[in-house]
Amino acid sequence: MFQAIKTPNRPFLFVFFCFLSLSLFAVEPGTRTKVCSLLEPGVPADYFLSRAFREQVDGFQSAQRRKAEDSKLSFERSVGFLDSYHSCLKEVGKEPSALSAETQSLNYLELGNLEKAWEWSELATGKSPEVTKDLVLLQTRIRIRQGELAKASEVLESSLHLFPNDPDFLYLLGNINFERKNWNQSILYYTALSFVIERRDTHSKYKFLTAKALGELNYKLDYPKISIKRYNEYTNAYKNDMEVLFRLAQIYFVLGDFKHCRMYLEQIREKNPRDIDASHMLAEIYFMDSRDTAPIYFATLKKEKKIPKAGIIFYLYQLISGSNEGLETKLKTYIQENPGRLSPRIALLELAEKEKNPDYQTLNAETAQYAYEYRQYYTAEKILRKGLSEINLKENSDEEKTLFYEKISSCQEMLGQWNHAVMSTKEALRLTKETEKTFRLRFRLAYLYLQGNLKKESLSVSVLSETLKENPTPTHYYLRGLAYFQLEKYKESVKDFSEAIKLDSKNYNYYFYRATAFDKLKQFSDTESDLKTTIALNPNASNAMNYLGYLYAEKDMNPEEANQLLNQAVSLEPDNPAYQDSLGWVMYRKKDFNRALLHLNFATSLALERGFEDPVIYEHLGDVYLAKKDPVNALQFYKLSESKRKVDPNKDLTAKIKKVQKEISE
Template sequence: MFQAIKTLNYQFLFVFLCFLSVFPNQADPNPKEKVCSLLEPGVPSEYLLSRAIYEQIDGYQANNRKKTAEAKLGFENSVSFLDKYHTCLKEKGQGPSAQSAEIQAQNYLELGYPGKAWEWSEIAKQNTKEVTKELVILQMRIRLREQDLTKATEVLEHDLVSFPNDPDFLYLLGNLYFERKMWNQSLLYYTALSFVIERRDNHSKYKYITAKSLGELNYKLDYPKIAIKRYNEYNSVNKNDMEVLFRLAQIYFVLGDFKMSKFYLEQIREKNSRDIDASHMLAEIYFLEARDLAPQFFDTLKNEKKIPKDGIIPILYQLVNGRTIGLDEKLRNFIKANPGRLSPRVAFLELADKLNDPDYEQINAETAQYAYEYRQYGLAEKILKRGKQRLKPTQVEEQASYLEKIANCQEMLGQWNHAILSMKEANVLSSDLEKKFRMRFRLAYLYLQGNLKKEKVSVDILSETISENPNPTHYYLRGLSYFQLEKYKESINDYTQAIQMDPTNPNFYFYRATAYDKLKQFPETESDLKKTISLNPNASNAMNYLGYLYAEKDMFPEEAKQLLTQAITLEPDNPAYQDSLGWVYYRKKDFNLALLHLNFAASLALERGFEDPVIYEHLGDVYLAKKDPVNAVQFFKLSLSKDKQTSNKDLVSKIKRVEKEISE
């Protein structure tokens, strides 16, 4: 996936051409001064530099023609001329120039001596007034030649602040982290690259490869809907990429959208009639989702000679055609060998139903659990409802258990009201007190979800439960309910009760800190956040919260930076954390680093499908501090347009003030 960028250096080539006129055949009546012991009188030392450049260009051109021996000779000659040039400089009491050192580094890299190449690139870096993009990328290539991806990454990140919107830098960093299988970091840079492309370079050579990479990264990081969006963006101009079409089918399968999964699988079959994987996946979908059409599709596969002798496909083909002889043993053996496959378990459940297997209830529960774990919530719900129908009226507790599981499936499908009804029915049916406590907790939790906004109902349920069973998780959830009701004192009291019962749970301290913060009780907020981090060294949310508070209050700038850097190390693709670190740099008046991280924050938020007005206002503040009022007012207005508050008087006032400054 990685593509290295080569940089040719053509500066000073004209010098060589000029020197062609330095040696006329006729004698010069005026004696020339000898500037270097290695050169004839009157010949300047820059002649050696021009020859070195000429030989290097010859080496690159030979490389392009795949003339390896000629290329090697060209680079070796270039090294030789540069050595002589540097000797001449030494005789004058001078060291290598940044330009000549960089050329020598390029030569040694092409000759396969990365150690020497690195030494010369460092000399170039030390002697240059301003580090160039070409020099940084050269150093990255040297580290790659050493097969050290980590150091190659460090080279680019060290100087990224000087090239924050450079597509090559962002692409290379995204690529390097992808190669290192560090998906969150790769997503960060590819997202930033996409942000740059959309706003600055819409015709970038990286546009569609970036879309494909973001599709893959969002898929790996479990953002399936964003992955679909990115893959479709890539697919709009690369319609025959079978890998992407198959990945889209897989994502829709995982989301339980069999219709769309079939859509892409059928595209693959149309474009590549010999494809086997898409045909077999399509067969499994027909079996799981459209049983009435499954026999016809399996017959089609048979006619296409795509039903193999082994595997799950011939087993499913036997079942859909009603031939059950020997199927029980085949399915048991296949499931034992492939415990993670869903379709054989569904087939085994169907067979158990047909044969009226006495273990049907257990098989049903196991199959539903596998479907749930595969996020096939609709299928899991369907299986559970079928299992519940088979129960006898006297099996009341079993019915309650089925309803509880059905409610869980409905919750995951976002069907909050259906989930509440199922959980209520389960709670009425059950006489098991422990089970009732658990179901009440889930019911209280459901009332807080979606757009229901029934925090008061949640509080009432939990209050009744706490009176019978004062459990720390019950206090914790009621504290959360009070918090959403903006009853922060009551929220703090409940979190405190939870802490007294379980003083080692970091979440209780974190959420109490958020309530203290709402009441402007900073010492208590700080204390609880520090306690959260001490109990959980990976509590990035607490690190971000405390670091941002320090920045807002202009307190402990170094500690704030350390906390937020640690949070970003744990979650580099979290837009809130990038925003917080950007704000710390703003407070430290390091505006370039502030812009770098705030742009990361804005691009990540956009990738997640939302635009945060706070991030945009922070960007405006940084541009204003950099004395760029035009960009500042643009971001202030963007922030105002995304702010859901009815009015933000401070921001409106700020916009008017900056616009007045621009007009004057």
């Protein structure tokens, strides 16, 4: 879906050619000495360099005119002239310059001699007094042509701190990592690029490519709402991209938003009436979500001759038309062959209901479970409520009802309906008489009290305390420890996490959360110990690596270990804004201000992409700009940090603002 990776060629050096041409005639009379055995007396060695440049320009121009043979001959002649130029330099004890080496590398790249191209680019790098954008991009192109995408990424990343806002660097890094299927790394660079485009280059050639890339990446990484936002930015300019319209329909299907799903599928049908996939997907959506209008849509498909003679669309059409003979067997066979489809399961459930199948309740629960697993929470709840209405007609069915209410509560939780989820869980608790179910439902109720905007930590503690008297399990102590932590009762929190550890000493989460409570109590050695234990138990515990690395940085302790921990955390989750912030802070402490800004800007752009702004990141940016003797930008970020703080004003931040304001006024 992405454009081929291309970078701009080096600028044509017409002015330099003119200068070189004039220099051939600048020799004073009587001084026509032989400067190179390959040249006539009085002709400088730069003659060969000038001819090499001219041939290279001809090579690029021929390539643009699609004259491959002429282009190849020009690049070969350029190589020859540069070889002669370097021979002349050797005769007087000189080596190739950075410019001539880079030019020769580019010649070999165009000729497909990648080994020679890399050798000359390395020589150019060694000779160059500073890292240049053209040379970095040249080496990147060579690595890409070699198929060494990881090495191409390394070339760019090693110099990114020198060109932190360069769209070409960020686009290439996003694209390369996408090709390597490093989705988290790719989203990091594309998000940073979007940030640059929005603030510095609103007419960038990468604007819509970046929006499309972020749409796909956020879809892959399960950020569907951000994916929709980015795809919509893209479709504002490219309204007829059927691939993207179909992807939007898929995302809305995953979210259970059938209304918008239908809208995009209908757009595809309107723009491309021959699109069978969109027509068939729309048929399944109508069947599952809009049974009143489904017969009309299926009649339209019949008229358009888009109903096949077999398969799920045909079976759904049979059910809607009332042709149920042999349909149960066909649906069961189809489900067995296609276990990932939801519509045939719903069709089989509807058929069972119509035919009064005695296994209806079992089938209802199974179908709802599949809908839940496919994240169709509205559909799952609707199925469960229909099953519950059937059970209500039975006597002595309280335990069955308990299971249905518990599952309905799970659907409501996933939909963010916290109060409804609590009510359903309470109803399940009221109905059950079984001890194990009671313990499980109490745990769930206590968990729900801590979620969303309920903020009923005290009720959570009360429910868990009651349960712990009868059933002291590590998970109950752990959850109560979290509740105490939210209540800022850190001593009680530590005590409960410790009890959980006594009962299950191998669970790394218990140590991590006890470390956070120890940190609030200013017990650094205990915090450090628990974080190290977390990492020992789980070598991929990026949260513990970030926490410990940041603590070390804050206390100016173990700088190398802090750097190692944070780099490891970032390598595990490169698109985590908190980790990028921590790494930026370590770079600030090391006085590596360019790299600090790079990572802090990554953190800012990632946080904005996820829909929040972190005042800590803004304050860190202010600190870095102040260290770089840029009080204007420092003040801007300090004030931004102050405006985003939801708690009482930070005295240290207020003092910084006053100090910088005074510095600027003076």
